[in-house]
Amino acid sequence: MGAFSRLGNDLYSGRRSIDFVGRRWVWYAVSALIMALASFGLLRDGLNMGIEFTGGAEYRVTVPAEKATQETADELRSAVASTGIDSASDSQVTTSGDEAILVQTQPVNDDESAELVSTILEVTGATEADISQTEIGPSWGKEVAERSLLGLAVFLVLVTLFIWAYFREWKMSVAALVALAHDVLITIGIYALSGFEVSPATVTGVLTILGFSLYDTVVVFDKVRENTHQLKKSRLSYAEAANLAVNQTLVRSINTSIVALIPVAAILYVGVVQLGSGSLKDLALALFVGMAVGAYSSIFIATPLLVQLKSGEKDLDHDERRAAARRREAGADLYSSVRGADSSATPPPDPRQVRADGTVATKPKTAPPRQAEAVNKGRVVPKPHGPVKPSPSAGRVQPTRQPRSKRGKK
Template sequence: MRLRLVPEETHIDFFKARKVTFGASMILMVLSLVAWMVMGLNFGIDFRGGTTIRTQSVHAVDVGAYRDALQPLNLGDVAISEVFDPTFAEDHNVAMIRIQAQEGEESVTNETIQSVETALQGVDPDIQFTSVESVGPKVSAELIRTAVLAVGISLIAIMFYIWLRFEWQFSLGAVVALFHDVILTIGIFSVLQIRFDLATIAALLTIVGYSINDTVVIFDRVRENLIKYKTKPLQDVMNLSVNETLSRTVMTSGTTLIALIALLILGGDVIRGFVFAITWGVIVGTYSSVYVAKNIVLMLGTKRDWSKPSKTEGNQYANIDN
């Protein structure tokens, strides 16, 4: 017996409320952009420049006392937050201290780090610095440019690939769906103020790859069915194609989410932002493959005569005229 999460044959009308689903997606994209502009992103040290110090102690973290101890050092913008994780033991108290890049310096000097440690030991003698990461302002600015360029080039390359493999309508639908996934991910990071760093950029690129893979699988089935059913309305062909690939979509997304949720819960705070981005991306990417990419193609229409040379020409579709 084989495990089936969906029946072998389904007849779900995915486009019954297509105006509602597509409209909701567009509204969420606008709200995400507004949240991004109004609330901004909680940039990590990679993009802001400065130094991040991770501390650990057997005593509870007192953020107010830490801040008062560092105030006389005149370090500028200092952000202190306690790190919570279900995997931590009772005596495992972790804090994250972010210090802005100092004027005229590429990073916080060793003397400054030593003075920070001395000041905090006055509050908690058992405090330890488990990691110290520094990024200069020039490097952080370069990283931002490189990150934007990486995401932009990937979207352009995907659009060109889909255009060559299918038609321009499919290419536009795929790229709009990818923009939808990326913008909604940035939006939820802005609303929840989750740290946005280089790992998040890697997650965005992973989301783009995962989403386009699911979209291309369905597009392939749509093309096959357009050849097979030459007179069936485009909406019906797309519905049939999504239903035929539904089992594969659910199994792929489901097994991926099982691993991601396990990492989200047990993986620790260091990779939590990265894992959360991919988890969210898998969900919205699966949704956009059906309710965004296919809606764009449906609105634009596409040709029904796929007369390009093909290895299958003259065999399985040769005598089908329904």
């Protein structure tokens, strides 16, 4: 931790620096590759929408702990699919903790529901008192989806207005929204690849990670504004000051992300391994992926994109040229001092002055001749510019000044 703290101090003071802004095309390429993989998974597999959005029936059967296993769930899935009911041909059967199994199907009628209940009881050996049925209509699921999209749209609008009002810079809003879209696309794509079911908890997780990503981005942008406030008085260009801001907040972003990801990872492990199903794992997966991607986008995407959007401004172009000129002047002064030190160094001795024993014959140093001094004055007499000539005014009567009381009297 001591080395990590020293690294943070060096990054904050500028003694060490990572070129995030200058290598932005590398980060863009990495993000493009990740988004391409996420989009491929999203287009190939699609989202596994839960019955809360599509409507359907859910059967929860309580079984002993030795039967609440994945083997029983797989056997029950095969038995439900073999009933010949179209709505149950692609059912979702998962364990729920150590004492229950969930069976989710598309909407079924009463006869089909009775047949499914009979099959579930036959496979699991449970009684009718151990099974509960929940039906969700498609209209309610559609309403949940519409409200989720409305909440996302309101969130994005409020984010845009907040960033514009706080920073008074619309380009910062654009960069932050691009980073948010980057986080959402990657999170949804990885969610599709995992095959997890999309539930209302998933929507809650996505909205939460948008807030986390925005928080980290605003912190970095605030440091960018602080570093570029007095840009004309510094030797840095806008890109250099922004890159310094990312380096100064890098350790903080890493620490914040690690502290947030550790408990979320624990929740994800419990939801997947221990419980096996439920909204807990859906929420944890969205939070874990979103927080990790949000920390990445605030460092590698948002600030480099902001610098690229502002690169065409005339004032910043002038500041860039001025900073480059100052760096050239500083380099010229450095080299001139080096040359001055070299020129003042002792020159090598003349070979003609080297004696046979290897010593150098030098002339004895004598003091320069002293100039004549003025008597009783302590000063050096200046050299005369020429012979002293008599003044033309010599012999003239010089006027005298008399007091006013004697003027005009003889």
